[in-house]
Structure formats: structure tokens, C-alpha cells
Amino acid sequence: MKALVYQGPGTKSWMEVPNPVIKQPTDVVVKMMATTICGTDLHILAGDLPEVEAGRILGHEGVGVITEVGSAVTQLKVGDRVILSCVSSCGRCANCRTGLYSHCLDPEGTPGIGWIFGYMIDGTQAEYVRVPFAENSVYVMPKGMSDREGMLLSDILPTGFEIGVQYGRVQPGDVVAVIGAGPVGLSAVVTSRLYGPSRVISIDLDEGRLKRAMSFGATDTVNSGDADWMQQVLALTDGAGVDVAIEAVGQAQTFTMATQIVRPGGSVANIGVHGNPVELALNELWIKNIDVSMGLVNTNTLGMLLKLVAEHQLLVDGFVTHEFAFDQMIEAYDTFAHASLHDALKVLIS
């Protein structure tokens, strides 16, 4: 089969590799119908995650059709159209039993991290993929759901919802601010509406992205390049700050912005992947009764979000901005790597 193979820092190939086979009784093999590219894939290619070995097939998102099942698999069968979770979950360790799939204690790679696809084991940017712990890690797609919709459920929708909206404890009536209007930030915007906010403020430096945020359910936008951006945000609240500030960028500055606009008693939810420590102004914040959360997605809400997408209760139409065939994989990478140039959100490779 063909797959996108990491060849060491800076190098990748769309090349012929052996087909995957069942290794464990709980595995399935899936023929991929659609996959996509994530910012993390770019980090791996840049050499930022040296634990990834050359020869690794990248990718941790996608949908496909089961072509083979292991001997212990009873709830899935050949021919099932499934969504692959970006996190692999054994379903039986202490962490998985409480829904903390992100820290599965029995993975096939880095101990204690459930994200292994395209990282510790071969991933989804390929014609076929072996899926470990399949019955806990894939979800059957209902009839009528498109690959384009299903693919969003592998990672970005659950990430925005779980790490942004749920960890941020959004409640009906809340004013929510989401810093960063990329795919994950917009996922937080879309899914924040599941808890009935009174306002959802999208904050970004890019006017194009801000405009687009309105079609994903934002009620207001603020350009953080404006000198008075903070005053603009506070003016959209009762003056005391937002109830929930969601960080979806991953930089020290945007994290600090989130802590500055949150009201006493409110929450800061960090989704961003950070490369450096940040300064936390505990001298000012200790008295504010706030909560700061962070984490890797569990995808323990994937099945629930799938129902909402199937019932057309989520605004997910605008995420895919570009489409490619599998053998245009390199071209898809080029487009995604220069997302702002191409005004790209997610690329669909099918």
C-alpha cells in the first residue's frame, strides 16, 4: 500500500510500504476512506518530537472501512464504516475505566499516553491502518454521515469540546471567549453552544478568521491586535470579565490574555500545546477564585458528538476548506503547512 512516511527531520515520502496485519486479538485493520493533517504532524516533521522514529507512518485522524478483525472482536465486523479516535484506549485500565483515555496505562507505545497513532505506532495517512484496542477506539458511523463529517470527530471536535468547553465548565447563560480561531478554536466555538451560552466571543489577530468564526456560532469577535482589545472584551460582559476563557493557540501571551479577561469565579481552559513554561500571576489571581485546566483529548465524548453531528445539531459544515486525493498527500501537506496563505482550516484527503 501507499503511506506518508516520516523520514527524519524535514523529510517525508508518499511511498509503498507493506500492508498492516492483525497483531493482537483486539485489533482490526481499516481501509482508510478519508484522513487529514494536524498541526502536530507538522511538529513531528520539524523534528520537534525526537521520540518519533524515522519510518513512522504519520496521521491520527480519519474514517474507513473494516477489512479484518481480531479473534476477540465481537462488536465490530468486516464492512463496518468507522471513525478512528486519535486516542487509543484499552478500556480496562484504571484510567480508561474513568474515561481518562488520554492516559491509558496499557498503550502500545509511550507508557501512559493514549495518543499513539502516527507517533508510537503507524498512523492514518495511509491506505490501510492497524487499529489496536479497536472496540474501545473506533465508532461505527451511522448511515447518511459523510466522511467529511466523520473525520472531524477523530480529534478536533472532541478536543474543542472536552478540553475547552467541558474543562472550562461552560454553563447556560455564560459569556465564553475563545482565543484563537483555527480549527481547534472554532471547534470550541461550535461546541460551546451545546451548553447554552449567552455570548461566544472569538478573539484572533486575523480578520478573515474572525469573520468566519461568526458562521461557526460566535456572537461577537474581537481583534487582539487592537490596542483596546481587552476593553472590547469586557464591554461584552457585565464589566467583570468572561465566565470562561478558552486558550486555543499555545503561546505564553495568549495564555496570559485568558487569565486577564476571566471574571472572579470563572474558568480558564487551556487547549493549546505549549513549548515553554508560562508565568502565572498568582499574586493577582490567588484571590480571584478561578480555575485553570489543561489536557489532551480523551475522545470519551466522541460517541455523543457523533449523535449530534448525525442529527445536524452542530455547525460543522465549514471546517473542510480544501480537498485532495490520497496520491496528492504531499500537495495537501503543502497547503496545510501554509494555512493562512491558502485560508485553510482542515484539508480532506480521500
Add this chain to the structure above:
Amino acid sequence: MKALVYQGPGTKSWMEVPNPVIKQPTDVVVKMMATTICGTDLHILAGDLPEVEAGRILGHEGVGVITEVGSAVTQLKVGDRVILSCVSSCGRCANCRTGLYSHCLDPEGTPGIGWIFGYMIDGTQAEYVRVPFAENSVYVMPKGMSDREGMLLSDILPTGFEIGVQYGRVQPGDVVAVIGAGPVGLSAVVTSRLYGPSRVISIDLDEGRLKRAMSFGATDTVNSGDADWMQQVLALTDGAGVDVAIEAVGQAQTFTMATQIVRPGGSVANIGVHGNPVELALNELWIKNIDVSMGLVNTNTLGMLLKLVAEHQLLVDGFVTHEFAFDQMIEAYDTFAHASLHDALKVLIS
């Protein structure tokens, strides 16, 4: 001033009575701009609540303008446009401190029940009303909110939300069924959308009401007069039942219906006012891991719902079906008492 006075079972008058005055330092007096009629008012008139004394001014809903404030009132002032909660809350007893305003321990009437307007003290179907514990029991209306919108916040929207949706623990992705499509049932339909359900099924015997339910946010309707109504409901779920069944009628039969359509692990929320005991099939239900809730509204979410109405985040346009002037009070009662004849939901008296 003029007011609607209960004169004993079966008799009421729109008549001249003395204006109310401040009695306690925490009182305010409000000039009513709009009020409405509730099914409970009809019960009082029928003599079903014999504890209500002849001479009582009825009504527990409405909006108005403050004309006088007591000496301990500091957060409200003359001229404020306010919504009156149907429940009076002292704000300082053990129950009020936990938000259980419905069971305020320091009311001016029946000990331990926060609903006193138009019941134990004079109510809101009048040109002026004295409001006890004003700072804990009225809410300032934002500019731009209409009397028609504000009036819905006195009772029916909080009742549907708190006793139906919150007690029923609606969560994103849930399938919710609401039995009864009258004003309170429709309030539950409207406000259930604040928790992102995948489906909201309205169940009633009246096709006209069912049709209307769709405009309040129901995704599906089932006529409970159909022999196979239960199969119709189950067909809208995965076959195991609804996640939350809300009863908004107040009869033994509709309560039983709710317990029959709920899934294992689900919730039954009773909003209806019942006149008789019901049979609970614990022999079948003990193993189903369900939860049955019930209660009188606290209006502790009134302030939050007010923000959502102000931001046009709730579908509240269709509740008022008929309008009257204050001196048409008797005519308004006639219309509301024959609601199905007039296809009436709420009547606005302003």
C-alpha cells in the same frame, strides 16, 4: 387602585381596593405594567386551595416599575423596571442560601413555602403590588427587553428549566421527551435546548399543540392518542428509551408514561401538579437505575435566563397568544379558562 379579588369559591371581581404600602424595610412597591394568569389561579378560584382567604388579590407573575422602596433597600431604586419572581425569597435562611428559594423558611405566609403571591399575600393581578424581600425577589430588566418577554421569566421559563431540564439532568446529546405541550411543557422544550440535546420529542394529544411545539424547538412530535405512541417514541431513540422524560401535565397516566419510556440510567422529571397519589412500578423499575425528581420552581435561574432572553438566545416569541388591557381582566380569565377553545397559551394583561 383596581385589582382582581378572589371572593370565595367560584367568585372573583375586578374592583377598587386600597393601594399597597411598604410594611417592612426590605419591601418595595411596584406599579404593574403587565401580568398574566396561571393554571393555579383557576385552581384557587375553583376552591381547590381552601387555605386561600376571600379578599385575596390573585396573581404571581408580572413586570412593573418600582414606585417606593423600604429603608433597607440599597440595590434597587424608584423607577427601576423589574420582573417579579413568583417565589419570594428572604435570601438569608438556610434554604435560600443554597438556592432552595421554593422552601424559604422565613416567608410571610405558609411556613416553608416561598410561593406566597396571590396565595398568602396579595398578588400581581393589580395596578400596584407590595413585594417583600424585594432585593432577593425582583430582577432589573435590561433596556430593550419587552414586558411580554419579561413576564415569561416570573414563572414558566424557570419552571420548565429548573424542574424539567435541570432536575432531569439533560446533557449534550440526550434524547429528551416532554409530555404535555402547554405553556410549562413548551418552556421545558425551549430551555432543554440550552443543554444541546440530539432530539426533543413533544408528546401531546392535541395535533395543534404538537405542530406549535416544533416552532419552540421540538425536533419530533408524537400524538399520545395513537395506540402505538410508545413504539413511536422508542423508534426515535436507539431502542432503549429516552434519556430524560419530562412530565408537564400532572396526571397519574402521564407520570406512568414517563416511567415507561425512560432508558436504563435515565431520568424522569415531574413538573406537573398532582392531585392524587400515583402508582410507581418499583417491581420493574428498581433495576433500571433511573431517577425521579419533582418540585416547585426556585427561580434561582431567573437572572441567568434573563440574560439569554436579552441576547435573543431562547425561542420565546410564541408564548403570548392573546392580549388584554388591565380593565379586561375578567375577559382575559374567560379566554384562559377555555384555553383549548381559543388555542391560547399565555395571555398578556398590560
Add this chain to the structure above:
Amino acid sequence: MKALVYQGPGTKSWMEVPNPVIKQPTDVVVKMMATTICGTDLHILAGDLPEVEAGRILGHEGVGVITEVGSAVTQLKVGDRVILSCVSSCGRCANCRTGLYSHCLDPEGTPGIGWIFGYMIDGTQAEYVRVPFAENSVYVMPKGMSDREGMLLSDILPTGFEIGVQYGRVQPGDVVAVIGAGPVGLSAVVTSRLYGPSRVISIDLDEGRLKRAMSFGATDTVNSGDADWMQQVLALTDGAGVDVAIEAVGQAQTFTMATQIVRPGGSVANIGVHGNPVELALNELWIKNIDVSMGLVNTNTLGMLLKLVAEHQLLVDGFVTHEFAFDQMIEAYDTFAHASLHDALKVLIS
């Protein structure tokens, strides 16, 4: 091997049967070190559950040592000392993923019920037992934990905690009443202390049981045979009723008692197995803002309770009142069937 076999209503034998073998890749076989008898076993013997077939080995509680593992089992090994959950959980269906193991959708017996041991498949009153879905259904015992302690974790401790204490939403400072001082009622007493109640009132007709309840952590006792039992209970509260009333008997009368002593805003948690419908006084209760829960144990807290037993943080010493060897199984049944005659709680068969 020897096992206790149900031979049809009224008849049982301790007899030679074939040893169990691995049937599924996710099975293990366990050599039982200790088991016990539950009231449900007596019901099956009486013929009350006609779905149980003659030839079935009874029992759903116990501890043992793994002697064989299926090909998909990776987290358990031969020689592990384990506690068997009374509920079998596939760990991958929609219900198991949310901790609702009691309603596992993929059991080997009655669809949708996780309790199958000694009911739909052969049980634990035997020298060996096949355990399906082993990695989701057994828990490794820490060194130093006795069989006597471990056995309590199969059913009664999780049942009292999950269905009584957690479903009843016990919170710090609460006054908790537990009606019934048998093994499950006492489990609710013991585990209610995990949420810091201010009082735990044990209610029963038997003075001997009430006296014993004090050593399990009750702070007060009330004999429900007293004419003024309800006044005695209310006198232990602020007069408004208990915060949480736990029913651990399974009769209409005791269920009604629970609804009579609960305060406005409080909870009734039904643990009892009921054979008949009950009357629920919704005409009085609708206004009380209470919550009525019920259910079959999930044992999703078994691992957590195990840690507390291992750290000696639960008062579990007094549960086992009588001990027998495996070949005294019939004698053990005789003692347990006449529990009050022998002042018996749980019998240990080892």
C-alpha cells in the same frame, strides 16, 4: 469439581460437575478461595426467578486465584488473587463506557443486564468458575487483604455505596437515615461515612441489629416498631427531615417511610429489590423538591472501595458472622436462610 447446583424450585445439591473451561479470548478461570450467599440466591431457590434454569451453579460473590487466561487477556495472569464483581462488564458498549455496567449491552445472558453469574451463567459457589470479560470484571487484591475483606467488595459494599450513598447524593454535613440494618443497609451505613455526614440514623425493627449498626458507624438508632418512630427521626434533624433517606429492605411500607422522613430538597435512594408496585404520594411530594433514585449496582466503584479497605479506612470487620468450609455449603445455606435465628449477616465459605 464440586459446586452448588440449582435443581429447580426448592431443590439444590452440592455435587460433582465438570470443571469450567475458557470459552472466549477475554475469559479467565478462577479457583475460588472464598464465596458467600446472597438473599437473591434464596429467591432463585424459591423459584421466584423462573428464568433461571435447573442445573445452574449459583452465587455471584467471591475471591479466588486465576488458573487460566484467554488469548486476549494481557493485564491479568495466572496466580493473580482477584475479587470477582457480581456484575460482568464488556467494557466497550455504550453503557459500559459510561460506567453503567449494570446494563451492559453485550452480556452472555439476559440482554442488557450485567448481572449474569449464578443467574444466566454458572456462578461462584463452586471450586472453579469461568469469568467472562475478565479484565473489566475482576480486580487484583493487594497483598495483605484477606479473603474475608475482599469478598465484601463483590457486591454488598458497592451496592450500599453506589445505589444508597452516591445515588442519594450524600454530602458533608448531611443527616442520613438508612432503613433496614441487614448486610446491604449496614453497607450503606459504613460507606455513607465517606461523605462526612453529621448523623447516620439506622432504622430497623430488630434491637439487636440496631445495636450492631452503631459499630458500623451509625450515630443514632430508631426502632421503627415504635409508634413515634417518625418523631424520633425528626427530632434528630432540624425538624424538617433527613437530607437523605436510604431504603434497604424492599417493601412498599419501608419505601413510603423513606418518602415521609425526607426534607424538602432531599433525596430518597431505594436499594431494596421490590416484588410489587408502590404508591407514591405525588399529591404531597410534587412540591417538596425531592429526588427518588433506584438501581442495580454497577460496581464501578469497586476499585476505589478496594483501596479504602486496603488502607483500613472502612469499618468492615463485623460483616462476617459465620464461617464454613466449601463442603459445608448446605449448612451455610441453612444458617443464612434463617439469618435472624442465627443472628447472621454474611457467611464466609472458604
Add this chain to the structure above:
Amino acid sequence: MKALVYQGPGTKSWMEVPNPVIKQPTDVVVKMMATTICGTDLHILAGDLPEVEAGRILGHEGVGVITEVGSAVTQLKVGDRVILSCVSSCGRCANCRTGLYSHCLDPEGTPGIGWIFGYMIDGTQAEYVRVPFAENSVYVMPKGMSDREGMLLSDILPTGFEIGVQYGRVQPGDVVAVIGAGPVGLSAVVTSRLYGPSRVISIDLDEGRLKRAMSFGATDTVNSGDADWMQQVLALTDGAGVDVAIEAVGQAQTFTMATQIVRPGGSVANIGVHGNPVELALNELWIKNIDVSMGLVNTNTLGMLLKLVAEHQLLVDGFVTHEFAFDQMIEAYDTFAHASLHDALKVLIS
């Protein structure tokens, strides 16, 4: 009357001042029976809070007897023995209605902070004190409760419980670590037991304090001066870290320690008052699914904790280490200011 008056940085006097009088209808005047000194008082004296004016009577803890009530006070009366909350709550602003008394929007001092006693208005280290918003800010003591017990409820017990235990989300079975074994840290130790932890680890540099922590309910102690302190802590868990790490010191180093010992999925609760920003290692922590909380006490659990103290369900005997008379106030300050020299926790001034 006599009172302890702040005279500017470094200077204080126990001197004659005018008796306080009722200013608002919701005030009461209390004759103090007992008070105590808090670390914050020392900070004010050191000049660290320049917003405190010279002439201010210090102190925000204590118990006393009501000698006068305002015209709007109906639930309290002259002669009531009461505990004063360190936080004043109007009971009617948006924050107070949700229990966020720490950020009362209608205080008599710094807008938006409920702590005003001994800070923005005269405090409790005096023979008499005026108490604003009395019915929301004092709690009647039950008969049999001593001044010594009651005084602990003004601040330290609610602080340890709300900001440490509740914000830290302690659950049954958890391993809890409390860094710092001073009065507030020990309050967290004592009250953490209300949620049934499996272990409570007290961490401090002082062996004497650690020894004392065991009598407050710690199950284990670790001296943070040991080079391998972190290994010692991890050895008391399953190796992955503690479920909840509570910081009760207020230094960057101890905050960092808390983030280092918490398990994936766990919580860090900061109680300490910090004078400087801290570094948060988001580069390592973003993937750990942890939660960091902080805040000023609300005392919204004071009434609940009072019930537990009254029922002797909390280990509070050891907090008062030294006793003084009111006219020994200066001596009491000397002892408390050199707490470690005198092995002092709380001083009782009565």
C-alpha cells in the same frame, strides 16, 4: 471600649476607642467573646497592604453575643451567641446568590471583595464590633459549642475546606497531599477527611508540625527538606502521583512542588496567598489533564461545618495552642508573630 488599632506600618496599640453603633438597617453590634490573630494581620502591620488606613481596628475572626440589631434584622436577636464570618456577604448581589461571597459586589469597602473586617472596616480584635449584612454574615452557635470551637469557623476551617478540599475536588479513595502544616494546611487535612480519602499526606519542613499533623488526621508525613521527598510522596501512591495536591504556604517553590506530585487527571488547589508570580510549566503540564484552582474563602460552607463541629465529627481540638485575655492582646501578637518559636498554631483571645 478597647481595641487593637493599626497605627501605620510597624505600629499597633491596644487602646480606648468609641463603641461601634448601628449604621444600616441590616447591621448588628456584637460584644466579642473570643477572637484570634491571622497571618494576614501580620502582613497589614508590616505595611504590605497599603490600602489599610491608620486607625483601623484589625481582626476578622471571632465569636460574640449580639447586643443591638438594625431595623431590618428579623432572624437574629439580642442575646444570640454568634460566629462572625471573615467574609461579609450582602446576600442579594449576583455573586452572593451563587455562593461566591468572596466577591460580594455590594461591600462597604473594596468593591467586589467580601473580606472587609479589619481591612476596609473596623474588625474583631475589639470588645465590640459592628457587623454589616448581619443575617448573611453571622451564624448562631448551638448550645454546647465552645468559643474555642466556634472561632475556628470564622476563617480557617472554611478556608481549608472550600479552597483546598472542595476546589481540589477530593473524592472518596483519593490520595491527598497537603503542603504546609500551619493552621490552614491542617484545616485542609482535617476537612479532607469529609470526602473519604484513602491517604492524607502532610508535607512540611518542620518535624514537630508533621508529628502534629498525624493527630489532625494525616495518614502519612513527608519532610520536604529530604532530598528524596518527591520519591517518598510517589511511593505512597500507585506511582503516578497524588489525586489532589493542596498548597497551603504561598510560595513559588511550594506551588511548583504541588504541580510536580499531581497525577494525570488530578487537581492542584492553591490556598496560599502569593506575593509574586510563579512559573507554570505548561510545556510539561498541558498534556497532564490537571486542574489548578485558587481563591479567597466564601464561608458558604460555614453553616455545614458548624453542624459537623457541633456533632464532634471533625478533629478540631488541637488548633488552639495558646490562650490570652483581651487585655493581653499585644502579648498574643508577640506569640503568634513568632509561632515556630512558641510552637503556636492559633491563639485564643477571650
